[in-house]
Amino acid sequence: MARIDSLDVDRRTEPLLDPVKRPEARKEPARRLAGWLTSADGQAAIGACTFDGEQLFHPSADAPK
Secondary structure (H helix, E strand, C coil): CCCCCCCCCCCCCCCCCCCCCCCCCCHHHHHHHHHHHCCHHHHHHHHCCEECCEECCCCCCCCCC
16 A cells, blocks of 8 residues: 655645655545545535544635635
């Protein structure tokens, strides 16, 4: 499994693995994951993550800060 060294923090694009640094990376599964993470379902799942009743993440794919 490829390790993600860094993510593109420009929220207008998908976070993709750098094929030069990680030629073994599977691009299509990474694109599908990025698409799901920024979808309404993915954002809802991210927002639903809690620990001891406290929300861990605040999704912002629609309105980056």
